[in-house]
Amino acid sequence: MAGASMKDIKLRIKSVESTMQxxxxxxxxxxxxxxxxxxxxxxxxxxASVSRQAIMAAAARCTDQSVPFIHPREEKRRCYxxxxxxxxxxxxxxxxxxxxxxxxxxxxxxxxxxxxxxxxDKYHRMGIESLSDDYSRVEGMTVGQxxxxxxxxxxxxxxxxxxxxxxxxxxxxxxxxxDAEAExxxxxxxxxxxxxxxxxxxxxxxxxxxxxxxVMPDFLAGRIYSALCDSYASEVASRRSAMDSATKNAGExxxxxxxxYNRARQGAITQEITEIVAGAEx
Numbered sequence: 350m351a352g353a354s355m356k357d358i359k360l361r362i363k364s365v366e367s368t369m370q371x372x373x374x375x376x377x378x379x380x381x382x383x384x385x386x387x388x389x390x391x392x393x394x395x396x397a398s399v400s401r402q403a404i405m406a407a408a409a410r411c412t413d414q415s416v417p418f419i420h421p422r423e424e425k426r427r428c429y430x431x432x433x434x435x436x437x438x439x440x441x442x443x444x445x446x447x448x449x450x451x452x453x454x455x456x457x458x459x460x461x462x463x464x465x466x467x468x469x470d471k472y473h474r475m476g477i478e479s480l481s482d483d484y485s486r487v488e489g490m491t492v493g494q495x496x497x498x499x500x501x502x503x504x505x506x507x508x509x510x511x512x513x514x515x516x517x518x519x520x521x522x523x524x525x526x527x528d529a530e531a532e533x534x535x536x537x538x539x540x541x542x543x544x545x546x547x548x549x550x551x552x553x554x555x556x557x558x559x560x561x562x563x564v565m566p567d568f569l570a571g572r573i574y575s576a577l578c579d580s581y582a583s584e585v586a587s588r589r590s591a592m593d594s595a596t597k598n599a600g601e602x603x604x605x606x607x608x609x610y611n612r613a614r615q616g617a618i619t620q621e622i623t624e625i626v627a628g629a630e631x
Contacts, residue, residue: 354613355610355613355614355617358606358609358610358613359610361606362603362606362607362610365599365602365603365606366599366603368595368599369595369596369599369600369603372592372595372596372599373592373596375438375588375592376589376592376593376596379585379586379588379589379592380589382585383582383585383586383589386578386581386582386585386586387521387582389578389581389582390521390575390578390579390581390582392578393571393574393575393578393579394575396571396575397571397572397574397575400564400567400568400571400572401568401572403564403568404537404561404564404565404568405537407561407564408537408561411561416561416562417506417507417536418506418535418536418537418561418562418565419536419537419561420536421513421536422509422512422536423512424457424512424513425458425512426457426458426459426460426510426511426512427454427457427458427459427460427511427512427513427514427515428459428460428461428462428480428502428505428506428510428511428513428514428515429450429453429454429459429460429461429462429515429516429517430461430462430464430498430502430514430515430516430517430534430573431446431447431450431461431462431463431464431465431468431472431517432446432464432465432468432487432516432517432518432519432576432577432580433446433447433463433464433465433466433467433468433471433487433580434465434466434467434487434584435465435466435467435485435486435487435488436466436467437467438588438591438592439584439587439588439591440587440588440590440591441587442519442527442583442584442587442588443467443468443471445519445528445529446468446517446518446519446529447468447471448529449517449529449530449531450517450531453515453517453531459477459511460477460478460479460480460510460511461477461478461479461480462479462480462481462484462498462501462502463479463482463484464484464487464490464498464577465484465485465486465487465580466485466486469482469485480501480502480505481501484498487577487580487581487584488581490574490577492570492574495569495570495571495573495574495577496566496570498569498570498573499565499566499567499568499569499570499573500566502514502535502569503565503566503569506535513533513535513536514533514534514535515531515532515533515534516531516532516533516534516572516573516576517529517530517531517532518530518532518576518577518579518580519579519580519583519584519587520579520583521579521582521583521586524586524589524590525586525590527583527586527587532572532576534569534572537561
């Protein structure tokens with residue numbers, strides 16, 4: 350009985366050791382990717398920030414009621430650009446994004462533009478209409494692809510296939526903190542009070558309405574690309590943290606199993622000695 354128990358424990362130790370090797374390798378890969386992901390994220394922010402300021406300044410000065418991007422209309426349907434991961438094993442990264450979409454869209458009719466394999470699979474299973482399933486790889490997405498997405502979204506918005514556009518992504522705060530966020534893109538929201546309090550001296554070559562229509566694709570493309578970079582850095586950091594925890598848990602499990610193995614081995618030896626002594630006495 351003790352021998353069978355020892356064999357089972359030994360097999361379990363080997364299994365956990367194999368798992369720990371995988372999690373350790375994934376942790377090292379995530380660590381190597383994280384530096385490049387953070388650099389890419391930081392380099393994408395200035396353009397997104399400047400274009401956002403330009404759009405909001407133009408929207409604040411625009412008096413043309415025919416410009417469709419700044420005047421809210423009856424919201425019959427929403428569209429969510431949902432950025433999730435290409436793979437799992439990243440802790441609560443993907444689940445947090447989907448929970449936020451579910452909470453934000455509660456009671457609303459909506460469609461989605463999923464970016465990332467996990468988002469595509471999720472909304473296929475739910476039966477939610479998707480504008481496109483062509484963007485399954487977040488890691489390799491380019492600015493050019495984001496311009497294609499922006500043009501598609503503007504075309505659908507102008508055709509009134511949806512009346513409000515939201516971006517749901519994960520914002521990278523620190524190595525240990527990444528928060529899922531929802532941001533309205535269309536119609537262009539009012540600028541925050543801290544921004545409107547600052548004087549903005551913007552000179553337009555064209556009318557504010559024409560400027561809005563010209564730069565809107567640039568704004569959406571820049572904002573989506575920046576959110577993609579933010580989300581990918583968050584995914585890598587979350588995966589690194591999850592694999593680090595898994596590796597530590599595997600190490601603790603191996604230590605416990607080895608302790609049990611040694612106890613079982615000691616028990617087997619004691620039993621053998623007892624049987625030998627009993628046989629000698631006879």
